[in-house]
Amino acid sequence: xxxxxxxxxxxxxxxxxxxxxxxxxxxxxxxxxxxxxxxxxxxxxxxxxxxxxxxxxxxxxxxxxxxxxxxxxxxxxxxxxxxxxxxxxxxxxxxxxxxxxxxxxxxxxxxxxxxxxxxxxxxxxxxxxxxxxxxxxxxxxxxxxxxxxxxxxxxxxxxxxxxxxxxxxxxxxxxxxxxxxxxxxxxxxxxxxxxxxxxxxxxxxxxxxxxxxxxxxxxxxxxxxxxxxxxxxxxxxxxxxxxxxxxxxxxxxxxxxxxxxxxxxxxxxxxxxxxxxxxxxxxxxxxxxxxxxxxxxxxxxxxxxxxxxxxxxxxxxxxxxxxxxxxxxxxxxxxxxxxxxxxxxxxxxxxxxxxxxxxxxxxxxxxxxxxxxxxxxxxxxxxxxxxxxxxxxxxxxxxxxxxxxxxxxxxxxxxxxxxxxxxxxxxxxxxxxxxxxxxxxxxxxxxxxxxxxxxxxxxxxxxxxxxxxxxxxxxxxxxxxxxxxxxxxxxxxxxxxxxxxxxxxxxxxxxxxxxxxxxxxxxxxxxxxxxxxxxxxxxxxxxxxxxxxxx
Amino acid sequence: xxxxxxxxxxxxxxxxxxxxxxxxxxxxxxxxxxxxxxxxxxxxxxxxxxxxxxxxxxxxxxxxxxxxxxxxxxxxxxxxxxxxxxxxxxxxxxxxxxxxxxxxxx
Numbered sequence: 001x002x003x004x005x006x007x008x009x010x011x012x013x014x015x016x017x018x019x020x021x022x023x024x025x026x027x028x029x030x031x032x033x034x035x036x037x038x039x040x041x042x043x044x045x046x047x048x049x050x051x052x053x054x055x056x057x058x059x060x061x062x063x064x065x066x067x068x069x070x071x072x073x074x075x076x077x078x079x080x081x082x083x084x085x086x087x088x089x090x091x092x093x094x095x096x097x098x099x100x101x102x103x104x105x106x107x108x109x110x111x112x113x114x115x116x117x118x119x120x121x122x123x124x125x126x127x128x129x130x131x132x133x134x135x136x137x138x139x140x141x142x143x144x145x146x147x148x149x150x151x152x153x154x155x156x157x158x159x160x161x162x163x164x165x166x167x168x169x170x171x172x173x174x175x176x177x178x179x180x181x182x183x184x185x186x187x188x189x190x191x192x193x194x195x196x197x198x199x200x201x202x203x204x205x206x207x208x209x210x211x212x213x214x215x216x217x218x219x220x221x222x223x224x225x226x227x228x229x230x231x232x233x234x235x236x237x238x239x240x241x242x243x244x245x246x247x248x249x250x251x252x253x254x255x256x257x258x259x260x261x262x263x264x265x266x267x268x269x270x271x272x273x274x275x276x277x278x279x280x281x282x283x284x285x286x287x288x289x290x291x292x293x294x295x296x297x298x299x300x301x302x303x304x305x306x307x308x309x310x311x312x313x314x315x316x317x318x319x320x321x322x323x324x325x326x327x328x329x330x331x332x333x334x335x336x337x338x339x340x341x342x343x344x345x346x347x348x349x350x351x352x353x354x355x356x357x358x359x360x361x362x363x364x365x366x367x368x369x370x371x372x373x374x375x376x377x378x379x380x381x382x383x384x385x386x387x388x389x390x391x392x393x394x395x396x397x398x399x400x401x402x403x404x405x406x407x408x409x410x411x412x413x414x415x416x417x418x419x420x421x422x423x424x425x426x427x428x429x430x431x432x433x434x435x436x437x438x439x440x441x442x443x444x445x446x447x448x449x450x451x452x453x454x455x456x457x458x459x460x461x462x463x464x465x466x467x468x469x470x471x472x473x474x475x476x477x478x479x480x481x482x483x484x485x486x487x488x489x490x491x492x493x494x495x496x497x498x499x500x501x502x503x504x505x506x507x508x509x510x511x512x513x514x515x516x517x518x519x520x521x522x523x524x525x526x527x528x529x530x531x532x533x534x535x536x537x538x539x540x541x542x543x544x545x546x547x548x549x550x551x
Numbered sequence: 552x553x554x555x556x557x558x559x560x561x562x563x564x565x566x567x568x569x570x571x572x573x574x575x576x577x578x579x580x581x582x583x584x585x586x587x588x589x590x591x592x593x594x595x596x597x598x599x600x601x602x603x604x605x606x607x608x609x610x611x612x613x614x615x616x617x618x619x620x621x622x623x624x625x626x627x628x629x630x631x632x633x634x635x636x637x638x639x640x641x642x643x644x645x646x647x648x649x650x651x652x653x654x655x656x657x
Contacts, residue, residue: 184588206619334614336606336624
């Protein structure tokens with residue numbers, strides 16, 4: 001990106017940004033007072049109300065790739081981008097809350113890998129803990145690099161200053177405030193992000209003549225009529241996204257999305273920090289409601305940019321699709337709301353990176369250090385390890401940010417690669433949760449072989465041995481093959497190996513509930529509007545209804 | 552499914568590592584550990600509302616033209632101010648309760 005994106009920030013815009021930095025740090029220090037035990041540091045003491053964890057849940061996902069990337073997709077693929085939200089997120093979030101959360105929260109595990117240790121065995125656990133930890137640090141680096149790129153392009157800050165400033169602030173509030181620092185800031189970041197995006201959407205819509213003006217203009221654009229429909233034209237792959245409806249429903253809507261939302265600890269951790277079972281189950285479901293509406297402030301601006309920015313969609317330079325939102329900010333926002341929008345973008349990068357870092361420090365401390373290196377230390381020791389792990393994560397993240405800077409398109413690669421990592425994990429989880437007989441060894445070999453198949457598919461595609469229509473199609477197929485591999489390997493190995501006893505599996509699998517557990521519900525949890533099932537069903541129905549006007 | 556699930560709530564896990572941390576949590580989880588994020592959100596948005604709203608009062612016509620004729624700073628400022636005040640009001644009307652005693656505590 002050159003200097004063509006430079007925004008005309010004035011002193012008051014910088015005041016708005018500075019106020020945000022100060023507030024974020026203040027929240028970190030205020031959260032410190034609440035940290036007495038390792039559970040306080042890593043899981044916020046399992047004490048947070050559902051609206052806080054729910055907004056943090058959605059905010060943890062509103063990182064770099066989300067805001068910038070979904071607006072870019074909006075400009076490139078049109079309305080079909082809503083699939084990433086309405087079928088590619090909401091059903092999985094609801095499934096996590098209604099079906100899977102009882103096993104996660106009820107078994108009191110402290111992380112997703114830990115569930116694998118209890119359900120299967122230590123090799124499965126270690127495999128997942130290490131691959132998760134590595135992935136989180138890499139993604140944190142990519143988030144950081146993306147943040148720095150934006151600050152460089154919009155504000156003219158040198159890349160390394162932007163990387164260090166972003167890293168130091170995230171480091172400070174997580175090291176000091178632990179997960180509470182991250183989660184409280186994510187709630188704040190959620191509102192700041194929305195406040196930054198809404199003015200862009202509103203002014204943009206006025207400029208193109210409202211919703212009907214937008215639709216007319218999209219018909220005239222290079223997307224044409226197809227840019228206004230989510231499902232029409234998916235009977236073949238002849239549509240902007242190049243995807244068949246089967247691929248959208250099973251690839252994106254099932255394997256990829258369930259893999260990401262239900263087994264990614266950076267997300268699930270938010271729900272584990274809720275104060276009781278009811279709040280934990282409502283966490284992803286409450287997050288689903290904002291998720292339903294976020295396309296209004298990402299996809300719509302993408303379409304507006306397509307129409308109002310001449311030449312958008314260049315292969316390189318300032319007019320790449322990824323600059324849809326920054327270009328609109330430059331063209332439409334006067335000082336004042338401009339400061340808010342820049343702050344919102346910065347907030348979104350920080351939210352994404354903080355989610356990765358706080359997921360990493362928990363898994364590193366509980367699942368690697370405590371489980372395999374230093375077992376029986378006092379609780380305070382592990383809080384210290386968690387703080388050190390945070391520093392390590394951020395320092396390594398800075399390193400990977402500079403590595404990312406060396407590649408032109410690394411974000412796409414990493415996104416594709418790790419979305420594929422999630423598919424075998426989800427397969428192992430879902431089969432292990434619902435098939436009590438699945439043995440510990442089968443768990444390990446399923447996860448390993450599924451991961452190998454996913455990586456192999458990706459590498460064969462990249463080296464040109466096999467070909468797909470698009471990166472997206474590759475990720476559908478890679479995920480699908482990985483999932484099938486997991487199922488087949490589980491079915492072959494399980495009959496040959498010893499099952500786990502019912503005693504070991506109580507509370508971890510479907511059909512073996514732990515009857516000794518007490519009820520932890522709070523006054524008011526029984527209210528009908530707090531029923532996870534009802535809230536979840538309404539969210540899914542809304543997602544289906546939202547499709548009607550853009551069918 | 553849901554009824555089945557409701558029975559898992561609270562209680563002991565069956566793993567030494569998990570039990571240790573749960574014990575540590577229950578032993579020292581007395582202090583009301585929450586500060587209220589609503590006050591922080593409310594405060595920040597009131598400040599943003601005032602800054603942006605005041606800028607909106609003095610916007611030049613060039614700035615209004617840039618925003619397609621909308622007095623966007625005035626509007627955005629007003630909305631953020633109201634949102635911030637509502638957060639503060641919510642916090643005032645429903646202050647955080649002390650963490651409840653768990654039903655499985657002895």
